[in-house]
Amino acid sequence: MAGNVGTPGATVAGRVMAILGAFDDQQPRLPLSELARRAGLPLPTAHRLAGELVRHGALARVGGDYAIGRRLWEIGLLAPVPSTLREAASPFLNDIHAATRATVHLAVRDGERVLYLERLAGRASVPVVSTVGSTLPLHATGVGKVLLAHAPADIRRRVLAALTRVTPYTVTQPGRLRAQLAQIRLTGYATTVEEMSLGACSVAVPVRREDQVVAAIGVVVPTLRRDRARLTAALQVAAQGIARHLGA
Amino acid sequence: MAGNVGTPGATVAGRVMAILGAFDDQQPRLPLSELARRAGLPLPTAHRLAGELVRHGALARVGGDYAIGRRLWEIGLLAPVPSTLREAASPFLNDIHAATRATVHLAVRDGERVLYLERLAGRASVPVVSTVGSTLPLHATGVGKVLLAHAPADIRRRVLAALTRVTPYTVTQPGRLRAQLAQIRLTGYATTVEEMSLGACSVAVPVRREDQVVAAIGVVVPTLRRDRARLTAALQVAAQGIARHLGA
DNA sequence: CCCGATTCTTCCACTCAGTGGAAGAATCGG
DNA sequence: CCGATTCTTCCACTGAGTGGAAGAATCGGG
Numbered sequence: 220m221a222g223n224v225g226t227p228g229a230t231v232a233g234r235v236m237a238i239l240g241a242f243d244d245q246q247p248r249l250p251l252s253e254l255a256r257r258a259g260l261p262l263p264t265a266h267r268l269a270g271e272l273v274r275h276g277a278l279a280r281v282g283g284d285y286a287i288g289r290r291l292w293e294i295g296l297l298a299p300v301p302s303t304l305r306e307a308a309s310p311f312l313n314d315i316h317a318a319t320r321a322t323v324h325l326a327v328r329d330g331e332r333v334l335y336l337e338r339l340a341g342r343a344s345v346p347v348v349s350t351v352g353s354t355l356p357l358h359a360t361g362v363g364k365v366l367l368a369h370a371p372a373d374i375r376r377r378v379l380a381a382l383t384r385v386t387p388y389t390v391t392q393p394g395r396l397r398a399q400l401a402q403i404r405l406t407g408y409a410t411t412v413e414e415m416s417l418g419a420c421s422v423a424v425p426v427r428r429e430d431q432v433v434a435a436i437g438v439v440v441p442t443l444r445r446d447r448a449r450l451t452a453a454l455q456v457a458a459q460g461i462a463r464h465l466g467a
Numbered sequence: 468m469a470g471n472v473g474t475p476g477a478t479v480a481g482r483v484m485a486i487l488g489a490f491d492d493q494q495p496r497l498p499l500s501e502l503a504r505r506a507g508l509p510l511p512t513a514h515r516l517a518g519e520l521v522r523h524g525a526l527a528r529v530g531g532d533y534a535i536g537r538r539l540w541e542i543g544l545l546a547p548v549p550s551t552l553r554e555a556a557s558p559f560l561n562d563i564h565a566a567t568r569a570t571v572h573l574a575v576r577d578g579e580r581v582l583y584l585e586r587l588a589g590r591a592s593v594p595v596v597s598t599v600g601s602t603l604p605l606h607a608t609g610v611g612k613v614l615l616a617h618a619p620a621d622i623r624r625r626v627l628a629a630l631t632r633v634t635p636y637t638v639t640q641p642g643r644l645r646a647q648l649a650q651i652r653l654t655g656y657a658t659t660v661e662e663m664s665l666g667a668c669s670v671a672v673p674v675r676r677e678d679q680v681v682a683a684i685g686v687v688v689p690t691l692r693r694d695r696a697r698l699t700a701a702l703q704v705a706a707q708g709i710a711r712h713l714g715a
Numbered sequence: 716c717c718c719g720a721t722t723c724t725t726c727c728a729c730t731c732a733g734t735g736g737a738a739g740a741a742t743c744g745g
Numbered sequence: 746c747c748g749a750t751t752c753t754t755c756c757a758c759t760g761a762g763t764g765g766a767a768g769a770a771t772c773g774g775g
Binding site: 730 | 747750751757758759760761766768775
Binding site: 223224225229231261262263264267268283 | 761762763764765766771
């Protein structure tokens with residue numbers, strides 16, 4: 220007389236919530252055994268449900284551990300807590316800053332604007348208009364273009380329909396910007412040349428978490444400096460490091 | 468020969484994700500029929516599952532509609548998107564600003580600091596140190612105290628263990644601050660008197676969503692003005708309005 | 716390199732949690 | 746007031762879910 224039976228009265232939805240609720244600020248990633256313990260589920264049950272949630276994108280596998288997956292981030296009302304992102308990014312931004320002496324930015328998309336979360340001022344007196352906490356149009360800055368390139372289609376549509384001119388070099392033709400965005404998605408980095416303020420160029424790359432672009436980092440340099448390749452490489456290394464530290 | 472049978476091959480976890488995934492930026496709240504349609508589920512099934520998710524706090528009922536519930540917000544890695552909050556708050560902040568002519572703030576907790584999301588400068592020349600995007604200690608400002616009072620226990624513990632002095636009036640005794648926080652939870656508002664900068668007083672109240680404190684709004688006035696009761700009342704009305712607009 | 720401890724994964728007999736058509740209740744709008 | 750629409754409850758039926766046990770992989774010390 221073997222054969223097991225589901226605990227009477229318990230629902231699958233409840234067990235799913237128990238698993239999602241097992242994660243918190245302190246423990247963004249858990250091994251299966253810990254996950255099962257926290258959720259109060261037998262190990263095989265936790266294993267099967269967690270696997271199913273991974274298949275649905277609600278959880279992600281990180282090495283041997285489980286973490287909150289991108290599917291939950293896609294629900295528009297949820298976003299990475301700023302401090303998590305900032306903490307993960309801080310050392311990498313400092314590295315870039317030390318290596319390039321340029322102005323370094325960490326930014327996220329906030330609706331149809333770029334929101335600057337962090338800013339390390341560079342040596343050179345480049346005219347930079349961004350300040351921490353302020354927002355700028357998505358289409359005229361490096362980090363903005365990166366975020367726009369990976370924004371949902373309807374956001375992109377709305378932004379492209381209202382391109383304001385900031386400098387004579389701002390891209391205001393929807394077709395041209397659309398081509399640039401495609402290029403950005405392809406090459407993995409964005410550049411601007413005096414599109415936001417005269418005398419300043421920028422290079423920016425996305426920070427991904429679970430294949431989802433959650434932020435962008437970029438540098439602003441005087442128009443004269445043109446070591447784009449080196450800057451881009453440094454930024455991409457940093458972006459990967461940040462992603463790793465975000466626990467994904 | 469009646470009797471229904473669950474669609475073969477489908478899992479409950481998948482249906483749960485279909486329901487959660489039905490919500491997005493544009494549609495933070497949905498009636499049952501729309502929810503069922505988007506999730507691709509028969510109406511009774513959607514009804515039962517949604518009800519279960521509400522019981523588990525993953526969804527919330529807003530009037531007749533369903534919305535993402537607080538349980539998901541409690542998972543430390545998820546937070547309200549800043550723009551949603553800002554958009555919901557904007558008209559109310561303007562009202563308060565017009566009515567009081569004081570400096571008005573919208574802030575959220577970012578780790579162990581207050582992060583200012585919005586700031587409407589007041590008429591009077593009050594010494595206010597906050598700027599949009601900057602962070603300040605939680606224990607020395609009105610909005611900070613509100614957010615601290617409703618922060619998780621471990622955040623509270625850590626902040627209370629490191630109270631730095633800013634002015635001679637800053638509360639730096641953990642016992643005294645703890646008593647103030649209890650009072651704030653009880654009365655629903657916080658006040659400071661020259662604890663962050665000499666010459667400035669503040670009143671602040673929490674903004675709740677689903678019984679969860681997600682932000683705080685407050686005003687800063689010269690120490691002379693003492694119409695606290697009126698300010699508090701105006702703030703509380705605004706906080707409720709914001710919460711309503713957040714779709715909760 | 717081997718072997719015991721630990722953690723993860725698969726298997727599967729058994730059954731109760733889940734299903735969804737249909738019918739009834741509530742709500743809306745004219 | 747009454748028809749249309751949306752929401753909720755009911756319930757006969759069964760396959761999705763369960764979890765102990767056993768096997769596989771991984772780790773760490775000697």
